[in-house]
Amino acid sequence: MPPLMGQSKALTASELLILKSVLHAAFHCAVRDRGAYALDSATKPWILQTINYLPSERCTCTTDSIICVGSSLIPRTIPSDINSLSIVNCSFPEIKEAMFSLMPSLQLLLLSSNSFSEIKEDAFSGLPHLEYLFIEGNKIEEINKYAFRGLRDVTHLSLANNNLKTLPRGLFADLRSLIELDLRGNLFHCDCESMWLMLWLKRSNATISDVYCASPSGMKGVLLKEVPEKHSKCVSTDFVQHQIVNTQSMSADIFFHKDDIYVAMAVPNSDNCIIMEWDHIETKFRPFDNITGRSVVGCRSVLINEQAFVIVSQLFDGSLVYKYDQAQNKFTKFQTVEMLNVSKPNDIEVFQIGDDWFFLIVDSSKAGMTTLFKWNETGFYPYQFLHEWFRDTDAEFFDLDGKSVLILVSRSQVPVIYQWNKSTQKFVLHDEIANMDDIVSVKAFRIHDVPYLALACYIGDSKVLKWTGKHFEEVQGxxxxxxxxxxxxxxxxxxxxxxxxxxxxxxxxxxxxxxxxFMKFRDVYVQWPRSFTALCTDQRDFVLATSFKGKTKVHQMCSGFNPRDYGLVSFKLIYPNELV
Known part of the structure; x- marks a missing residue:
């Protein structure tokens, strides 16, 4: 054996064995391509010289831990018996996704006084045994709300002294085993956006150090967990998935009949109009009836003289009217409505003027005409044909300054306003809304009794318009x-x-x-959504979201504290690539 590093003495077999094991540990702890670790060892000085001959001495290894100081890299792999990693004064810009996943044996991870400013989504994934996570004294500007996803065994978490002003809602959702949390030394801004954290601190079973507001001035020095009582004006609301209905749908029309709640959904792919009934005990929709048709594109309900009807529009063979038969407890065919001038029905609008009931079939073909039908005690019949050569996409009936008006929107023309003429008992063209091209839907609503319109544009800018008393003007895009x-x-x-x-x-x-x-509240994923319909029942608020290519979903609007939002009960987030 030749001399090593200037030593005149050849290695003995035992010394060679010691060197081999030490070098093996060193290289397994080493940062690839640069840096190594000086080992705490009782080996001979010339063996230490051999280890120190590696390019850098940024990290120190013991039998079960690694400490890195001042490095710009972190170890990529470690021996399986290493359960502790400390990174101090190191210079890397962010904690990336699965950054420590090649160290699955870690039970303790300390990140102190480093320069990184961001912690990414799933930053600590791949650490199934991690119990202690200390992130202290860093320069963090942003933490992704899913940064701690999967850390179900973490019992101790510290985010102390990071100059944090806010934390994303739901950050602690997966920390089901948390015993202690340290948030001291941060500059929390106590506004309504931070209400989730204030509520979570108050209700969590973990031991949490006292955390104080740094701003605004009126809240400075107030304990975060006491803020809810002092900040009662904040509204805490979320949008939680409640039910999945295993069907695709173009629309959902909710109606009430004899103290029961129903929804009629148009299902083009199966040529059906599905009727579902609300179960007040299970608080879910359940199947009730199934109306079959031919290329069904719309289903709308209408209640006339306490009788429930469902209008089914089809691409072929006209439209159908079904009536609820109490003896059979189902909807039975009542009328076939001829669609002489309708080529491509796109929407059904149902409304009442005085004592008269109407429904409007919106035609999206230039070859057809949007047509108004009127009820005459024996059925519906064509009553008025509206403008020609328009590709109408949607209609909305509402009251405007005491007058009944109908707005039609089109892919090829600006929206037009028809007004009901009491003398002729017909709609007459009244006005148009300029500079609003290629609109696919229109919805009317009121805030403080002021009329607004919500106009959807497929690609471009959707608009909110406000009534000035003379015309509608754009107020938000x-x-x-x-x-x-x-x-x-x-x-x-x-x-x-x-x-x-x-x-x-x-x-x-x-x-x-x-x-x-209107301010951005949150995102919700529905595959190819076609409508959102509100339902208030059983002292709860729901939104039914139909999907053209996915499954229809019922979401609940939860006001106040919701345990699911704050990690106090388990739940699963659904992502686009995990659609059920």
Whole structure:
């Protein structure tokens, strides 16, 4: 054996064995391509010289732990008996996804006084045995809300002294075994966006150090867990999945009949109009009836003289009217309505003027005509044909300054307003809404009794318009990517808008009374959504979201504290690639 590092003495067999084991540990702890670790060892000085000959001495190994100081890299692999890793004064910009996944044996991870500013989604995935996670004294600007996902065995977590001003809602959702949490030394801004954290601190079973507000000035020095009592004006609301209905659908029309609640859903792929009934005990929709048709595109209910009817529009063979038969406890065919001038029905609008009932079939073909039908005690019959050569996509009937008006929107023309003429008992063209091209849907709503319109544009900007007393003017725009509806919803005194998207998450906006506009509230994923319909029952608020290519979902609007939002009970987040 030749001399090593200037030593005149050849290695003995025992010394060679010691060197082999030490080098093996060193290289398994080493950062690839640069850096190594000086080992705590009782080996001879020349063996230590051999280890120190490696390019750097940034980390120190013992039999079960590693400490790295001032490194720009972290170990990529470690021996299986290493259960503790400390990284101090190191310089890397972020904690990336699964950054420590090649160290599955870790039970303790300490990240102190480092320069990283961001912790990414699933940053600590692949650490099934981790119990102690200390992230202290760093320069963190952002933590992803899913950064701690999967850390179900962590009992001790510290985020102390990171100058944090806020934390994303649901950050602690997966920390089911948490015993102690340290949030001291941060600069928390105690506003309504942080209400989730304040509520979580108050209700968590973990031992939590006293945490104080740093701002705004009126809250400075107040304990975070005492803020809810002092900040009662904040509204804490969330949108929680409640039920999945195993069907695709174009629309959902909720109606009430004899103290029961039903929903009629158009299912084009199976040529059905499905009727479901609300179960007040299970608080879910259950199957009730199934109306078959031919290329069904719409289902709408109408209650006339305490009789329940369902109008079924089809691409072929006209439209059908079904009537509820109490003796059979189902809907039976009542009438076939001829569609002489309707080529491509796209929407059904049902309304009442005085004592008269009407329904409107919106025609999206230039070859057809949007047609108004009227009830005459024996059935519906064609009553008025509206404009020709328009590709109408949607209609909305509402009251405007005491007058009955009908708005039609089109892919090829600006929206037009028809007004009901009491003398002729017909709709007459009244006005148009300029600079609003390629609109796919229109919804009317009121805030403080002021009329608004929500106009959806598939690609471009969807718009909210406000009535000035003379005309509608634009007050807010929403970038739209595959939007088929901008749906207004009101629960109690709170107004919402839901903007659908065929290509991404649909967005929920909440009305901000102070700023007099809609502010982004949260995202919700529904595959190819086509409608959002509100239901208030059993002292709870729901939204039924139909899907053209996926499954229909019922979500609950939860006001106040919801344990699922704060990790106090288990739940699963559904992502686009995990659709059930």
């Amino acid at each position: 929403f970038p739209s990517r595959g939007a088929t509806v901008l749906q207004p919803i009101k629960f109690k005194d709170q107004h919402y808008l839901i903007l659908s998207s065929d290509y991404s998450f649909s967005q929920i906006f909440r009305w901000d009374e102070e700023n007099q506009n």
